[in-house]
Amino acid sequence: MKTTSPITTIIAAIGATVITLAQNWKVAGFIFILIIGAIFPLWASGVFTFQISQLLIYAIAIAGLNLLTGFNGQFSLGHSAFYAIGAYVSAVMMTQWDIPFYLTIPIAAAVCFVFGFLFGLPALRLEGIYLALATFALAIATPQILKFKPVEHLTGGVQGLALFHLKPEAPFGLPFDQDQWTFYVTFAVTILMFFIAFSLVNSRSGRAMKAIRDNQIAAKVTGIDLSLFKTLTFGVSALFTGVAGALSAMLIAFVAPDSFQITLAVAIFVGMVVGGVGWIPGAFLGGLFILFVPNIAEHIAFGLAAFFDLIRKVIPFFPSIGEQSAKGLTGTVYGVFLILLIYIMPSGLAGLLRLAVQRLARARG
Amino acid sequence: MSTPLLSAKNLRAFYGPTQILYDLNFDMQKGGITTLLGANGAGKTTTLRALSGMVKTGGEIRFDGKLISSKDTADIVRLGVAHVPEGRGTFVRQTVEENLQLGGITQPAGQIASDIDLVFTYFPRLKERFRQQAGTLSGGEQQMLAIGRALMLRPKVMLLDEPSFGLAPLIVQEMFSILRRLNEKEKVSMFLVEQNASLALELADHAYLLETGRVVMSGPAKELSQDENIRRAYLGY
Numbered sequence: 001m002k003t004t005s006p007i008t009t010i011i012a013a014i015g016a017t018v019i020t021l022a023q024n025w026k027v028a029g030f031i032f033i034l035i036i037g038a039i040f041p042l043w044a045s046g047v048f049t050f051q052i053s054q055l056l057i058y059a060i061a062i063a064g065l066n067l068l069t070g071f072n073g074q075f076s077l078g079h080s081a082f083y084a085i086g087a088y089v090s091a092v093m094m095t096q097w098d099i100p101f102y103l104t105i106p107i108a109a110a111v112c113f114v115f116g117f118l119f120g121l122p123a124l125r126l127e128g129i130y131l132a133l134a135t136f137a138l139a140i141a142t143p144q145i146l147k148f149k150p151v152e153h154l155t156g157g158v159q160g161l162a163l164f165h166l167k168p169e170a171p172f173g174l175p176f177d178q179d180q181w182t183f184y185v186t187f188a189v190t191i192l193m194f195f196i197a198f199s200l201v202n203s204r205s206g207r208a209m210k211a212i213r214d215n216q217i218a219a220k221v222t223g224i225d226l227s228l229f230k231t232l233t234f235g236v237s238a239l240f241t242g243v244a245g246a247l248s249a250m251l252i253a254f255v256a257p258d259s260f261q262i263t264l265a266v267a268i269f270v271g272m273v274v275g276g277v278g279w280i281p282g283a284f285l286g287g288l289f290i291l292f293v294p295n296i297a298e299h300i301a302f303g304l305a306a307f308f309d310l311i312r313k314v315i316p317f318f319p320s321i322g323e324q325s326a327k328g329l330t331g332t333v334y335g336v337f338l339i340l341l342i343y344i345m346p347s348g349l350a351g352l353l354r355l356a357v358q359r360l361a362r363a364r365g
Numbered sequence: 366m367s368t369p370l371l372s373a374k375n376l377r378a379f380y381g382p383t384q385i386l387y388d389l390n391f392d393m394q395k396g397g398i399t400t401l402l403g404a405n406g407a408g409k410t411t412t413l414r415a416l417s418g419m420v421k422t423g424g425e426i427r428f429d430g431k432l433i434s435s436k437d438t439a440d441i442v443r444l445g446v447a448h449v450p451e452g453r454g455t456f457v458r459q460t461v462e463e464n465l466q467l468g469g470i471t472q473p474a475g476q477i478a479s480d481i482d483l484v485f486t487y488f489p490r491l492k493e494r495f496r497q498q499a500g501t502l503s504g505g506e507q508q509m510l511a512i513g514r515a516l517m518l519r520p521k522v523m524l525l526d527e528p529s530f531g532l533a534p535l536i537v538q539e540m541f542s543i544l545r546r547l548n549e550k551e552k553v554s555m556f557l558v559e560q561n562a563s564l565a566l567e568l569a570d571h572a573y574l575l576e577t578g579r580v581v582m583s584g585p586a587k588e589l590s591q592d593e594n595i596r597r598a599y600l601g602y
Contacts, residue, residue, distance in 0.1 A: 053426035204470060211456055211467050221417060221455035223442035223512065 011074045037187045041180040041320030045198025050181045050251070051291065056190040057236055057247045058287035062271040063197050063280055065242025070278035071148045071214035072233040075128060079268045081142040082112050088146060091255040092154050105189065108246035116238020120231035139265040143257035160256025166358035167253050186247050193240060193333055197280050200236070209233055241268070242303040274341060276350020285349040293337055294330070298346045303327035368430060370395040370554055371522055375424035376434075378408070378415040385411045387579045388424065393571065398548055398555040400565040400586065402599060403575035403597070409558040410451055412575070413524045416556070417441050417448040429521065443471055449518035451527045451558075453507040455514070457500030461491055464499050464510055468517030477517070484513040487543050505536035510533075512540075518548070522554040523547075529561045537561070541568055562599035566590040572600075 021028040041049045051247070061083055089111045090104040099107075100294040119138065121133055148153045175318050200206050206230050211219040220226055249255050271290045275282025305326035312318045321329065345352040369392035380385040385408050393399040403409050414420045418438040419458055426434040433441050442448070456464050465484060469477045485492040488509045499510055508528055515523055528544070529537040541564055547553050559565035565586075566572055572589045574582040582589065589595050 058424070203599065204474075207459075207463065207467055208470060211470075214456040214458050215454055217419070217450050217515075218456060218511075219467075220419065220438045221442060221450060221454070222467050223518065224467075225439040358400035364404050 001014060005137070010066060013204045021317045034191075037184075037191075041183045042178070042241075046177070046179045049183050053179075053183045053186045053251050054248070055284070055287045055290075055291050056186050057251060057270070058271060058290055059283040060190060060193050061241045061244035061245070061268050062275060062283040062286045063194065064237045064244065065268050065272045066275075066277065066280065066283060067197065067200070067209075067240065068237035069272060070276075071213060072207065072209045072237075074123065074136040074230060074234065075132040076136035076237070077132050077265050077269060079237075079241045080260045080262060080265035081135075081138045082116060082241040082266070083264060084146065084257075085115055085230035085238075085246070086112050086140050087249040087255045088155060088245075090246035090249045091113035091163055094166045094249075095156075095161050096154060101166065104184075105243060105246050106308070109243050112242025112245075113235040113239040115242075117231050117235035119238070120234025123340075123346075124230055126226055136262070136265075143260055146257040154211070156256075158257065160254060160259075163249060163253040163255070167250065172200065180241070181304075182251055184220060185282055186251065189243065189247060191350030193243060194280065194283075199281065205229070270338065273346055274338075276348035276353075279348070282348055282350040289341075293335055297333040297337060300333045301326045304333075314342045367395070369393055369427075370397075370429060371556065372427050373416070373424065376412075376415060376426060377423035378411050379421045379423075380411075384578070385420075386415065386422075389575075389578075389580050391504065391573050391583065392579065393412075393554065394601040395521075395557060396548070396552055397553055397570045397571060398544075398557060398574070399571045400559055400569035401573050401575055402559065402562050402565060402589075405560070406577075407575040408578040409575055410526055411578075412473050413448060413526050413556070413558055416524055417446055418485070426468055439471075442518065445518065445521035447515035447518045447522070448509050448571075449515045449526060449528065451530060453457075453504065453511050455499040455502075455507050456591060457508050458498060460496055460498055461494050461502070461510060462496060464514050465491075468514030472517065472519065480517050480519070483601040485570075487516070487547060488513050505532050508532060508540065509543075512544075512547075516551070516553075520553055525555060525557045527558055527560060527566060529559060535563065543594070544568060562595070 021031065028095050028245060040052065042050070061079065064082075064130030068076055084326065086108040089108040092106065093099040093104045119135075123134065126134055145151070147153075147158050151155075153334050168181065168185065169178065170176040170184075174181070176184065201209070208224045209218070211222065211224060211247055212226055214231055216226065245260075252259075267290045271283070273286075275284070275286030276291045305321040308318065308321045311321055347354075368384060372392040373389050376389040377384060377387055389412065391399070391401075401409050404569045409421060415422045416426060418433070418436055422434055424434065425432060428441070428444060428446060431444065433444065433446075451584065456467060459467070462481075465481050466477060469480055472480070490506055491510055491513055494506060499507060502510060512523075512525070512528065525544070528540060533539070544555065544557075545568060548555055555569075557565055557569060566589060567586075569586040572584065572586045574579050574589070580590070582595070
């Protein structure tokens, strides 16, 4: 009789696992992402780790908006409001009532769900551009409400709330610094949120959401309760964005009304369009865009200014841009980027990827 | 006579302040096919929308003995009223499969697969197009998909809004013969709105003629097709 040594057993087990993974590319991809996420902060710099955490947070917020717009056909230019509510719920609970950060995430999620659901009720009567306008008003009003005298003792008014001393430390004596630990927490929440998002859009409810987006009358006559699904989607969308807000409060360790202006709502909207409306993974591409492209635009603007100065050395009457104008130019460069992107890929980076995959498949087959 | 499956009493309907329907009265028997004829703008589509709770109404609508005139569309659908809207109301960005699954969204998940198979026995063409986006189907196929999707509700009555609209005559013939089979074998009662009066009168057992929001004539379909005025105005001979 043959006896198998433990080493052969282990090798066989590893081999079997590899084969199973190769067959299930989704599982393999997921494990790959887990491994990348686990080792990433160990070699990346603190700043880069911070930026990627911010990227993941934006991605959650964008995914939230995409559930509403891309999968349910409702517009919002006010998601900065839900981001703000999420951030403030978390910050207020940590500073005023000493509630541990981790506990504030689900509470912020629940509060934002309720807010979103309630806002979804009047939204039922508004379509398209009118809904965009109403949500725009929400984005304008929210920072003002946070500065309101009666709530100042909670929100800290214009000053906001500092959370530096409350940033969670790695537990059990794990050898991670705050940036690394913050990344791990963000990473875990991101995985959970995207798991929920994927499950939702592929579920029966997701099908109902998409049906409403595609044809309201047909959706009605298949027995879908339009009001219920539209308000629920608004709630879930706000929930996602609220979770992102709560995470950002921890990451930046500071909340102030001015961090949640309409520009944030526009950024989330831009991220959704760039990543691809109606495509969940596009949220990461959109996050990448809104995080890094403004920086790149700034570099280009200052580069242009330096270039003009260089020419001035040869041609003295050549116009100078100057530092002040270079800053203004940043926005212009960003705008040009955006226009080019929409022009080159009207359905976002998602459309571009899909096109590439189709071309590849055609070249092969 | 037994109590009607679907009946309207003094049914009025409004779009905002504009009244479209004026005191309609009609009944349809269980298992029957009733048709509502009329020219453009007579209020045919509005009547169907009133029946499935999509417009503001006055008067009474009863279905299966229950008063449904104040109910929401979703609740009326759940009672077994399947509305096939005009202009092929399909979800064009979703596949044939997803469209049919959506049709059964109010039904227990366990019966979806077998119900889809049932739809295929009537519309074999849809089986070939199973994974295709509905928007890429031909007009006739989209209309068949819309009817197939309505069938997924296991409806007691189908409200059909101009199923022949914009389709080639051969396709229309095929579709009407399928409708007849659905009526006979699946016991689906039908309330049919049509501009194609000769086809509708051939299929239906009872007919109502609508003019500017009022019923001006009603009776067995055979009788109406013999009527001199109807022939001249709607049948064209």
